[in-house]
Every structure is written in C-alpha cells, then in structure tokens.
Amino acid sequence: MAKATGVPRMPKRVYEARVPQLRADLVQMQVALQPAPFSVLLVIAGDEAAGKGDVVNILNGWLDPRGVETTAFHELTDEERERPPMWRYWRSLPPRGRLAIYSGGWHGEALAEDPRSRRELADFDHTLRRLAHFEGLLAHASVLIVKIWLRLSQDAQGARLRELEADPDTAWRVSPDDWRSHRDYDRITRLAQRMRRATHRPGVPWHVIEAADSRARNLAVGEILLARFRAHLRLHAPPAPISRPRRVVALRPAGRRRLQALPLNQRLAETDYEAKRDKWLGRLNRAVRDAAERGRSIVWVFEGWDAAGKGGAIRRLTSAIDARDCRVIPVARPTDEEKSHHYLWRFWRHVPRAGRVTIYDRSWYGRVLVERIEGFCHEEAWRRAYAELRDFEEQLTEHGIIVLKFWLQISKAEQLRRFRHREETDYKQHKINAEDWRNRRQWRAYEAAVGDMLVLTRSRAAPWHLIAADNKRFARLEILKTSCEQIAAALEEK
C-alpha cells in the first residue's frame, strides 16, 4: 500500500480525473509492446526521500503486472560478487516485448560508492563511463531506456523526512543515514549531477522531474514513459531489411597481411610431440590450479577456420583441467531466449565464477565474422561491435579473469584436405556439411574480416594469439605453451 510521498499540490480531483486515461494508455502500451522488437527499461532514480519506491509501486499498480518485472539491486549475492560488476545487470535484463522497472537503477549502486577522495572520484568516473557504455550498447540494439530522476530540494527533503518520521507507519523508513545525507545535500546532489551528466547521452537522456508534488510527479513519470514508448515504436516499427554486402572490404588490411604472412609449414614428429605435450599439460594443470587458488577464473576463446582443429585443441586443454571446474560452451545457433536478448547476453550468462574455467568454442566474434559476412546484422552494428567486444573483454580482465584468445589459421589447401577426409571417414561425416563448403567459398571475405578483427579487438590484457594450425600437433603445443605463459604472466601481475 504505497502512500504517495511529497506534499500534493495538484488537487485530488484533477489527479483522479487524469489517472484513468493514463492507466488505460499504459496497459495499451504493454499490449503494443508484446510483439515489438525491443524491450523497455524504466529506471526510477532520484534524491533521497523523493519517493522512488512509491513511484515504482504506483506504476506497478497501473500496469498489468504480468508484463512487468521490477528489480532493485540489493547486496550482491556471492554468485554475483564472483563475476564482473555488470554481470548482475545483464542477468536482470528482460527479453524483447517486456518491460522492466529498475528501482534506483544501476545508477543508485554507483552513487552508493559515495566517492570522496580524488582516487575514488576517478573510479567513480570509470564506473560511470561503463554505465554509459552499457546503456549505449543496449540503446543501439533498440532497447528503449527511460531514465527518470526524481528531484527534491533540500527543504522539501527535510520536510518529507520529518513527515515520514511523524507517522508511526512510516517512521521505520527514516534512518540516521538519511539525515546524514540530508545535511550533506549539496555534495550528494553534485555527485548525482556528475552521474547524470556522464550518462546523459543521445537516445538515453535523463528526465528530471520535480518530486515535491507527489501527484504531479506520478503523472509525469507515466506520461514520459508513454511518450518515449510511442516515439520509439514509430521508429522501430518495420525493421529495415539488411542487404548482404556485395564485397567485404578490409578496414585494416594490415591484419589480413599478418594472417597471410603466417608460416604454416611447421613439422613435428609424433614422439617429440608426445613428450612435449605431456610436459606442457602438466604445467597447464598446475597453472590453472594456481589461478583457481587465487580465485582467478580463465576464459578461453577459440576462433578459426572450419576444420582448423578447434575441437581437438580444446580436448587437449580440458584433459589437463579438472572437469568439475571447467565448462565448454559450443557457440552455435542461439536459443530463442538468447535471440530475444542483446547479442552479448548469451556470452555474459556463461562468465565463470571465481576460480572456474569457461572455454568458448567460437564466441562473440561471430558478430564481426559470420554476421558481418552473411549480412545477419547491419553494417553499423558490426562496426560498432569492435568497441563493444573490447569493452566486454576489458570488463572480464578488470575483474581479474584471464582471457586467452586464439585464432587457428590453416591454408585453404589444408582445409580442403580435411574436408575431404571428413567426408570419407565414417565417424567424421557429421562434422562436415553444406555450410562448411559455402563458408569455404567466402575465404577471401573471411580473411578480410579476420584481419580486421585481429587489429581492432586486440588489447594488452586480451591479445590475439595467432596459431599456425596446418600441423595439428604443432598447433596444440603452441596453444598449451601460450596458455601457460599467459596465465603465469597474469598471475604475476596482480
């Protein structure tokens, strides 16, 4: 039973005359949202005692509860604490066609850091950039984000706190902390402004609402949501068709040259290989356990041509890792739940807990490879993806996750030999299909896209390791060695 905060100045009869229409419009909005190609995130944030909780509850009363989810971010659970900070926001995202209300939003958590020193402020700004990126990324994927800030002047806040304290039913809602932040109003307000400035971007603006008059406030929130929804629906009604690119032109030819220049004529005798392999497997086992003991998780990313030997390489890796701590995620066609979310959602959901391992057999790089080449997404989308993928990996590495990215390179002739071999070998036939042959005909396009990927998504913390894989034994050893070295280096650093 939400009691409206703020002293109403709008006459009750004016309010009550307007509410029914607004409610009907909001429910109509939910009906229109269901088949729409986007989700809606409504953030209700604001000054202390401005009535965030009340607004959330009133909205929930107006809306059809079957189409809304309300989320407030309480303390982190241990499953959340073991992942990068944004993981909990990603897991809370609604699928297409649904509305989620965030009480306090991710912004409330950022403000709760309450930065004071110069260093804390720098961290705060970093968090804000991350939030802005998160919102931008969702907005680019057509998610409608409506952010509302309920503003209350210091005087009105004081009056409101006294009013809450006076009523025995609500007195428990006022804590000494509230009074402390009331006295610290100016500083806290400046922090909130800093937050809003950093996250006020095209497509994801802040709507600041005067919250002193609770009735006017409630109506304003509903009307802003409606207006933004209607505009968004008009914009996103017919999804523009994507035309398949006629020719894939390299953005960074240097990347392609690097790929083409890789020598592929390595030799390695079987016996020589086995001795070395066992040595490196032993080291890898030790390295992974060392990482786990320090709560560091490891993410392996395997990309490469069809038949380049990703599966075999992964098998060698997993043979050195305790299977109970390791998960291999084969990235194929997304499930329909995955399809109803942002393309990165399905990768976020598998980010490992502290001390565990996730191996992605193909990965988020599909966005700039197959999706680019086959025209599964718009050009703006895959062009934007380079930054999105860098940011995603940066979040992993900042959290202490060790990210190891491999591209397995083979020659076109070697691929042909392997395709033929698969076709001729009974128990390998399932590993080859028409799509593989189709992809093969796109060799040059892939070369360009892979080259661009190598250049545009490398970073110090998550570099690409280019593996010559015409010789499988050589490739496997290289992967083992590189993995051991990279894990050791990462453990030394932090």
Next chain:
Amino acid sequence: MAKATGVPRMPKRVYEARVPQLRADLVQMQVALQPAPFSVLLVIAGDEAAGKGDVVNILNGWLDPRGVETTAFHELTDEERERPPMWRYWRSLPPRGRLAIYSGGWHGEALAEDPRSRRELADFDHTLRRLAHFEGLLAHASVLIVKIWLRLSQDAQGARLRELEADPDTAWRVSPDDWRSHRDYDRITRLAQRMRRATHRPGVPWHVIEAADSRARNLAVGEILLARFRAHLRLHAPPAPISRPRRVVALRPAGRRRLQALPLNQRLAETDYEAKRDKWLGRLNRAVRDAAERGRSIVWVFEGWDAAGKGGAIRRLTSAIDARDCRVIPVARPTDEEKSHHYLWRFWRHVPRAGRVTIYDRSWYGRVLVERIEGFCHEEAWRRAYAELRDFEEQLTEHGIIVLKFWLQISKAEQLRRFRHREETDYKQHKINAEDWRNRRQWRAYEAAVGDMLVLTRSRAAPWHLIAADNKRFARLEILKTSCEQIAAALEEK
C-alpha cells in the same frame, strides 16, 4: 592430467587395445544423442579414494568436450541456500540432446550429512526418498540416468591412501578426514548401501563397479554408459503419438461435485467493498513484510476459467506488495529452452529467494488441465503428475515457502457475458481469442479435470482455495482475506 587411481591389474596393452574403440563409440554416442529426445545424466559416485575424480576426467578426455557438462556440488551459494535443497540439482540439468556428468551426484551430498542419531537417520531416509522421487520423475520423462558406484574394499582403500600420500604430487589430496573415514569404513559403507538401496529403482539402477583395478574400472564405466545409452535410444527412438482423449472421465467425481456446488450468487456493494479492500490490503502488506523479515517467501498460484478474473485479482495483490520483492510469472507457451527440459523445470527456475514473492498466473497445473484435456501428454504422464505436483509443493513448503493456491470459479453464463464484453470493449479485445472459445466448448471436460485436481493435489501445507468469482469484488476480497489468514497461520506454525 588425471592419474588413474587404483593399482592396475589389467595389462596395459590390453587396456590400450580396447580404449580407441571405446572412445570412438562414445563420441558416436554423442553424435546420436544430439537429436535424441532425451538428455543423459551420468553419476559417478563411490567410496572414498575409489577414483571418482579420475574417472570423471578420463571420461571427459574420451568424450567430445563440446557436448558434456561436468558438475560437482560444492558448498551451497547463498542463492542456492535460499531455495529448497533440490533447486540446485534442477538448475544443473542439461537440456535434451546433452550429456551431464555429476561427480559425486546428489548422492554424495546426501551422504555428507553423515547421519548418526536415529533422528538424523530418519532425515537421511527422507532425503533419499526425495532423491529417488527426483530420479524417477526424470526417468519417466525419458531422461537416461546412469548411476555408477565405484567400490573399494577397506584394504584397497588404505593402500590407495598410502600410495597417494607417498607421491608429493598427490599427497595434498589426502586429508585427515579421509583417514578418519577409512577407519570408519564399515559404518560408512553401510550408509552408502542404505543410500543405494533407497535409490535403486526400475529404470534408475545402480551399477556397482570394482574400482581397485583402475584400467578395468575405466573401461567398465565407459561400457556401461554405452550399453545403457544404446538400449535407451532403441526404446525412445520414435515418440509414440498421443491420441486426444475422446472423453474426459473424472477420476474423483467428488471434486467436480464440490466445484459445481459452490454458490456463485454473492453480492457486494461498491462502497462496502472499497472499505473492506483497503483494510485487507493493509493487512496483507503487513503480513508479507512479516514473512519477509523471517526469510519466508510466498508463492501464489492462480488457476481458473478463462475470464475468471485472475489478472485483476493479481493486480489487487501486487498493489499491496513492494514491487521490488515480487515477481509475476505469466505461464504461457514455454520457450524452447523450457521445452527442452522436464515440464517442472520452468517452474523451479522461478522459485523465489528468501523473503521474496512469486505469483504464478497459471502454473504447473496446466499438466493436469489443458495438457490432459488437449492430449498434449500421454495419459500415464498426467496421471503421474498429481504425485509429482504434490511433491514439488511439498518441497516448497518444507523449505518454509508459503504456498497459496486459488481456483477461481465462475458460471458458464458469467463467462459468456465476460467474453462478449471483451469482444465489445476496444481495449479488451486482445484478451479474447479463438482458443478461449474453444476451451469454453470443453467446459464439462475441464470440470472433471479441475475436480480431480482439487482432490488429488490438496495437502495440508498447500490446500486449494476455491473462490466464487462471478462477483469480482467478492472474489478479490476472498482472496485477500484467505491470503492474510494463511500467511498468518504459516508464520505462527514455524
């Protein structure tokens, strides 16, 4: 790098001659599993030091890691602790077409309870019955469960522990606890036998394997898995067509009579209603907060005829509950991830955390209503479901979750009036479609099925509340009152 435990007696060359064929067969099994209409759960449990971890790792080496997930149940996370014990097993289940290996299984956790007193043993037996029920329920849904117990004699165990201690690489694996349980071998072995007896059921037998010879042991595990898989595949190859029942015959006519005898002619004036409603909303708000303070969650289940007013009733409820702690789950067509799991999986995934609320708008009872009537599942399946649903709810209530189940009853004439009204009212047209009219023609069949449900799934902890809903106001008040009373009663009890 798993080192085989146990002293091998099988000559190395015999072993090495047999492994390649077994590996090839296992990978072939994975290929055949992918399109199969079931998943495979392989449990590797056994006596201390019998080599569970080694077997798991060896299997992972033999299998294609892209189609396997290995799970070991470590300490509970707080998200798990706040749900009924079986929640973590449900969430770990693989979708159809995939293989999951459980190191220790759920059985290992049960044995870790290490019951000693008579009371602890009774609790242990209760846990075992629950596990047996869980396995039976999955097996009935075509899941293949292969349970392997690795047996080691006390002498062999002692030898093995000494051997592990002697090697600096493995000495860390032996703890004082291991020696303690070695000395307590007889008692622990009897407990394990008791566990196996309780969970050894048709379709989900235990396979006990002598683990002293590690090579023979590894081969035996692989071969049992293969044999069980092949037999299962033959059995489940063509899913038998389900014929729609010609006529739905009540199993418990008393339930239908109770339904038909419910008086529906209540009257309630608008003003009278509003005063009472506000009183009860206030009480409900308090009751839900009381429950939350004690970490008790609440699950509401709403079932009823089309247009019986479920949505409106849920809205009244949610208006009294802080939206941040409450989630409404509209149960409609399952997503494809949900379809690839047991039918209860989608409900388990929404079980609330401690102190939270989940409201199911339609529920697991679809199994014995629409699925029974439309012939979406076999007769054995919906007949079995009554016990499965009772067990599911018992798990919720045993964990302290308050379960409130409502059936909203209206007359056929009132439904017709509401359907017509919906068709004529612009903003309600989305609420009525051809399916509603089709269901209406099945009125008598539904009466029988609902009657059976009321009788066969009532329990003391989760009784059905039959609500006369021709008068919406009356119905809403009844639901509010009943909810308050039931929550208060539940809080007093525990």
